[in-house]
Amino acid sequence: MTTPKALLVACALLMGTAALADPVLTIDRAGLKKGVEGTMTLRLSNVVDNVSAYQIIIQFPPGAVTVREAGISTAASPGTWDTPVTNWEADKGKLWLVSASVDGQGNGVLITVPVTLNVDSLGVPVLFDPETNIADVAWNGYYLTGSSVIVNGAVKKVGEGAKVAAAPGTVAVAAGTKLYVLDAALADKPGFEGGKDLGGTASGRPAIKDGLIAVGTAEGTGKVYSDAGQEVASVALGGPVKAAPAITPLGIYWPVEKAAGPALVFNGVETPLGAAGDKLTSSPAVFGGKLFVGTDKAAKVMNVDATGALAPQADMAAGENFSTSPFIMAGGNGVVAAGSKVWPFVAATGAPGAPVNAPTALSDPVGPFAGPAVFGGADGKVYTLVDTNINGVTFGSAPVVPVVPGAPVWAADTAGKFGKVGGDIVDLAGAVTGGVVTDGTNVLVAVGDDLVSVAK
Amino acid sequence: MNKYLVPCVALLGLALLTPRADAVDLFIKARACPAGGHVSIPVYGTNVSANTLWGIDFAAVIDNAALTAYPDANNAFTPEVSSATDVIVTGNTFVGGGTQPNLYVGYVKGATGFDITKAFGLLKVQVAAGTAAKTVINLNVPATYNVKNDGTGNDVSRAGATAVTSTATAGAPVVAETVTVKADTGGTGNLVPLHQVAVIKPGDINGDTNVNANDLNVLKSKLSGKTIPTTVWGAWSPVGGDVAPPNGYTVSDIGGTAGFGYGDSVVNSNDMNVLKAFLGNKPGTPFPVPEA
Numbered sequence: 047m048t049t050p051k052a053l054l055v056a057c058a059l060l061m062g063t064a065a066l067a068d069p070v071l072t073i074d075r076a077g078l079k080k081g082v083e084g085t086m087t088l089r090l091s092n093v094v095d096n097v098s099a100y101q102i103i104i105q106f107p108p109g110a111v112t113v114r115e116a117g118i119s120t121a122a123s124p125g126t127w128d129t130p131v132t133n134w135e136a137d138k139g140k141l142w143l144v145s146a147s148v149d150g151q152g153n154g155v156l157i158t159v160p161v162t163l164n165v166d167s168l169g170v171p172v173l174f175d176p177e178t179n180i181a182d183v184a185w186n187g188y189y190l191t192g193s194s195v196i197v198n199g200a201v202k203k204v205g206e207g208a209k210v211a212a213a214p215g216t217v218a219v220a221a222g223t224k225l226y227v228l229d230a231a232l233a234d235k236p237g238f239e240g241g242k243d244l245g246g247t248a249s250g251r252p253a254i255k256d257g258l259i260a261v262g263t264a265e266g267t268g269k270v271y272s273d274a275g276q277e278v279a280s281v282a283l284g285g286p287v288k289a290a291p292a293i294t295p296l297g298i299y300w301p302v303e304k305a306a307g308p309a310l311v312f313n314g315v316e317t318p319l320g321a322a323g324d325k326l327t328s329s330p331a332v333f334g335g336k337l338f339v340g341t342d343k344a345a346k347v348m349n350v351d352a353t354g355a356l357a358p359q360a361d362m363a364a365g366e367n368f369s370t371s372p373f374i375m376a377g378g379n380g381v382v383a384a385g386s387k388v389w390p391f392v393a394a395t396g397a398p399g400a401p402v403n404a405p406t407a408l409s410d411p412v413g414p415f416a417g418p419a420v421f422g423g424a425d426g427k428v429y430t431l432v433d434t435n436i437n438g439v440t441f442g443s444a445p446v447v448p449v450v451p452g453a454p455v456w457a458a459d460t461a462g463k464f465g466k467v468g469g470d471i472v473d474l475a476g477a478v479t480g481g482v483v484t485d486g487t488n489v490l491v492a493v494g495d496d497l498v499s500v501a502k
Numbered sequence: 503m504n505k506y507l508v509p510c511v512a513l514l515g516l517a518l519l520t521p522r523a524d525a526v527d528l529f530i531k532a533r534a535c536p537a538g539g540h541v542s543i544p545v546y547g548t549n550v551s552a553n554t555l556w557g558i559d560f561a562a563v564i565d566n567a568a569l570t571a572y573p574d575a576n577n578a579f580t581p582e583v584s585s586a587t588d589v590i591v592t593g594n595t596f597v598g599g600g601t602q603p604n605l606y607v608g609y610v611k612g613a614t615g616f617d618i619t620k621a622f623g624l625l626k627v628q629v630a631a632g633t634a635a636k637t638v639i640n641l642n643v644p645a646t647y648n649v650k651n652d653g654t655g656n657d658v659s660r661a662g663a664t665a666v667t668s669t670a671t672a673g674a675p676v677v678a679e680t681v682t683v684k685a686d687t688g689g690t691g692n693l694v695p696l697h698q699v700a701v702i703k704p705g706d707i708n709g710d711t712n713v714n715a716n717d718l719n720v721l722k723s724k725l726s727g728k729t730i731p732t733t734v735w736g737a738w739s740p741v742g743g744d745v746a747p748p749n750g751y752t753v754s755d756i757g758g759t760a761g762f763g764y765g766d767s768v769v770n771s772n773d774m775n776v777l778k779a780f781l782g783n784k785p786g787t788p789f790p791v792p793e794a
Contacts, residue, residue, distance in 0.1 A: 098723065100715055101715040131775075142782040144779075144782040180715055187714065
């Protein structure tokens with residue numbers, strides 16, 4: 047399925063391969079719902095010289111949308127733009143927008159268009175007529191042709207606050223009371239048509255491993271499905287599940303926040319992680335014979351025996367408020383963050399190293415399995431930890447949520463900026479809370495009530 | 503064409519000369535016309551001594567052989583207000599001897615005289631295929647004229663333009679009057695020179711053969727007082743940019759109150775708005791298109 051939102055996102059991102067002089071036109075339709083007027087935004091940016099005039103023509107599938115032409119507005123900063131000439135040809139589904147800047151100083155344009163979606167999903171790419179044209183004050187003209195802006199991607203409405211996990215070929219999304227399990231094109235996988243009703247509100251990110259998909263609810267139930275859609279288990283856990291469980295060949299470790307305090311529940315056996323009132327702050331990570339999990343009081347280290355049973359050992363950096371899940375690299379070195387403090391540790395022993403201080407609070411660390419670890423920063427930067435050095439690169443202006451590592455690093459901030467660090471970034475114009483994940487081929491981000499997939 | 507020649511000269515000659523110190527201002531608008539096309543140029547006059555203008559003729563010396571009169575003489579000049587007794591002579595030849603111009607128009611109202619509130623009509627010319635884009639071709643209408651009209655209908659020669667008025671109907675004395683060929687409309691702002699043909703499409707302000715946001719950019723910059731390279735804003739640009747209708751233009755009255763068809767010979771915000779409306783495919787706004 048190809049849909050405009052992913053298309054917009056991807057169009058801008060892929061246009062990064064073009065010459066820098068090419069302007070970028072991105073369109074965002076985040077949050078559009080069938081039958082309810084929402085806002086579509088068009089943003090013109092990445093111009094070498096200042097844009098002085100534009101003619102934008104957008105072709106919608108006829109009947110798919112209704113545009114309230116009188117509500118179209120333009121803003122730009124800096125610079126002043128004429129009120130755009132607009133023309134909405136409802137029968138053809140064609141929208142025309144034309145304007146010029148008064149003083150040739152308009153560096154970028156933001157156009158907002160009131161749009162009502164008349165169908166569940168546009169389903170067909172938004173086409174830009176080949177006549178689409180933008181001119182800059184150095185007398186250059188640019189054509190934003192269809193081939194330059196139409197790409198493949200997918201979007202699916204899953205509901206607000208979706209928590210997303212991905213593995214090669216499988217995307218699991220917990221949103222509201224539903225668990226969606228999707229293929230790479232965001233279509234329901236066989237056995238998961240329409241999503242699974244969890245019988246409660248999903249409260250943690252799903253986990254995918256070894257042919258199983260597990261997710262917990264705020265009502266204290268752990269749900270486990272096979273990748274064919276069969277319910278394998280429905281476990282009463284005695285408290286809300288706060289994060290993603292850890293799936294192992296021996297069983298599933300569920301992070302549960304009970305009245306008596308946080309605990310891990312494994313095959314019906316409960317391992318306390320603290321006192322009443324302590325908070326679970328992370329998902330557990332299992333590496334070799336150790337399990338690591340964070341609370342707001344300490345990073346807990348457990349020995350794991352051959353049956354999967356846990357035996358606590360001394361806490362790592364007791365007294366710290368561990369705000370993230372741990373990340374363990376192939377070599378056995380792990381990191382976990384407590385606010386702006388990064389604690390390295392040796393996974394084989396649980397022995398911590400000296401903390402490394404970042405200038406801001408950090409998100410969950412991620413990384414290629416061989417490292418280095420990469421974090422999102424609350425200051426809008428993406429941080430990379432190499433040895434004991436942590437360096438930030440500006441990405442957005444709002445806190446950056448967990449990223450997808452690699453070259454480039456993909457990231458999103460809570461304000462809706464999404465894209466490549468050091469590359470093209472688009473504005474999804476919606477809240478992103480869950481970070482970005484990858485199934486290896488695509489990068490996925492939940493924004494508003496949409497799940498967007500873009501080719502990596 | 504010759505079938506018109508004799509009655510034209512006869513009508514002129516039938517009138518009796520009564521010298522007067524009156525005059526008429528002659529306006530031949532500038533038009534954009536791509537190579538290989540043809541275009542109708544509005545011709546009109548103001549400051550006529552009385553609303554009894556009876557006939558007008560004028561010649562033009564054209565500085566580029568690519569511009570010629572429309573070969574169909576019957577449609578080379580179309581009166582705005584026509585009557586059955588009109589006599590029209592057009593072509594690349596002219597009546598009588600003297601210095602031969604490239605193009606000649608003789609237009610005599612048979613009985614009613616001109617309605618001076620209207621344009622005289624449309625002079626159709628054509629631009630040869632292959633003419634370089636952005637070429638500006640001048641219709642040089644001499645400001646002096648030479649009339650020898652003894653009322654006999656013979657020996658009429660003109661090397662320039664003239665006009666005749668009469669207080670009488672056909673056959674009454676003919677009065678030759680001074681013709682002032684106007685260089686512009688005398689307005690303010692970015693004036694468009696008169697009697698020119700720019701070899702471009704209407705609206706192609708930068709002359710790159712397309713009408714698009716680049717032209718909008720150039721026009722907006724011009725109106726904002728920005729310095730523009732001559733390769734982008736050249737002699738053809740004002741002609742190509744004068745796309746708005748004159749004031750008073752309506753679909754049912756293309757003469758309007760200040761001109762004829764489109765173009766008021768000043769490039770201003772009206773043209774900007776019309777160009778934007780054209781690029782936005784805005785319904786209800788006329789935009790000049792090359793004639794088929």
